[in-house]
Amino acid sequence: MGALDEEHLDEELENGVKLGCIELGFEEEPETVAIKDAVKVLLHGLGEDINREGLRKTPLRVAKALREGTRGYRQTVKEIVQGALFPEAGLDNGVGHAGGAGGLVIVRDLDLFSYCESCLLPFQVKCHVGYVPSGLRVVGLSKLSRVADVFAKRLQDPQRLANEVCSALHHGIKPAGVAVILQCLHIHFPNLESAFLDSNHQGWVKVLVSSGSGVFENDNAEMWGDFLSLLKFKGINAETARRTDSSNQCWCPSQSSSSEKTSSNNGAANPGMVTAVTSILRSLGEDPLRKELLATPCRFVKWLMNFQNNNLEMKLNGFVCGGMDLLKPNGEVTPSEKQIHSELNLSFWSQCEHHLLPFHGVVHVGYFCTEGLNPIGKSLLHSIVHFYGCKLQVQERLTRQIAETVSSLLGGDVIVVVEANHTCMISRGIEKIGSSTATIAVLGRFSTDPAARAMFLQSIPNT
């Protein structure tokens, strides 16, 4: 951690990054310092102690994540494409298109991440790029991905991203045409202010966009048919890819009328925090006055405040007191009469305290209770899960806190499994797309009875 390591520097140089000042360590660069200061303001605004162990390195981690995630502002396409164009013959004779003279080339399934300019959360991109060579030359395949990444590593909107990749490749390669299709996936938080989460909430917003130049300029161009057919071989149906030319159609859930209306903290966001986010945008190389970014700091702060460190215990105490009444047994029972009761797939949403990025997933809870006894209600369990999710967290602590709270209600024998996807593991750093994390807490009888544990774990459905 800390200063960029050698391998990282090499990688950035290879990508054509113009490192402003190589002599300065990453930590000392003014942009890093400014972002770290801004993150401290945000943590204070959340009511956190910035010196607590879990948060001490957070400002630097966030600065590193954001600067790496927007390194595209410091990269140029020319350096990537130039030198990677090589001669390739077309047909020797006869009629047709092939090789460096008209033979369509496509690269499918490039996994990229970008930052949503509207809310500053990362979004996932599956990118498919094609081009029709001309002038008897082709480009190195990896460069299609590298160029796409230059524009993904900026604050973006899907359609602009597609257009910028398309236009940059067109100018860099000078082919007969370029086609770009992006399948984008944006995390969609439910209304976190409500005590009860909507179990039918869709956790993602998807959008499919396209952009074309030259022989792909026209949406109905024949060449699109070939491109889409080559995607179909891989099971990708992109027929409905559309160009959203009107910039007022925003896909980001933070801008959907319902999220902006239902937010009870619709009042003014903390001005100091908003200024801090504005300074982050500037440090990343963006113009905070760009019209698409004007409301972004405010939106980000309002979203972040869902995880503020206050009132949670108080609210929870109210619930726990209410919940206890449900549990009063109707008669005396012996432990042997108790059976395992489970509540599976309780959804949760939380925020990683290391990188200030979301992690979300499901919680499974098991406990012993007596048949006939009114078990703890599913909605109470879900509220407990929800309350502990709405904090800056790590998954292990979330798991333990849920287990301890349920145990305090039910007298000890509790098992909790949390399954989660961490944005910090997939959108940045190690970029392990598709990876997920499971944690477990076992209390009381579940810690000494492997059969009980196994019975509960086997009851968790495959996802």
Ligand SMILES: Nc1nc2c(ncn2[C@@H]2O[C@H](COP(=O)(O)OP(=O)(O)OP(=O)(O)O)[C@@H](O)[C@H]2O)c(=O)[nH]1
């Ligand atoms: N145990 C645990 N680790 C987490 C959780 N969320 C994030 N992390 C990890 O926190 C660690 C922070 O490590 P650092 O080396 O200080 O930060 P970093 O350089 O951003 O780490 P990388 O993610 O490896 O790039 C990383 O390994 C993250 O994967 C969590 O819920 N539980």
Ligand SMILES: [Zn+2]
């Ligand atoms: Zn967004």
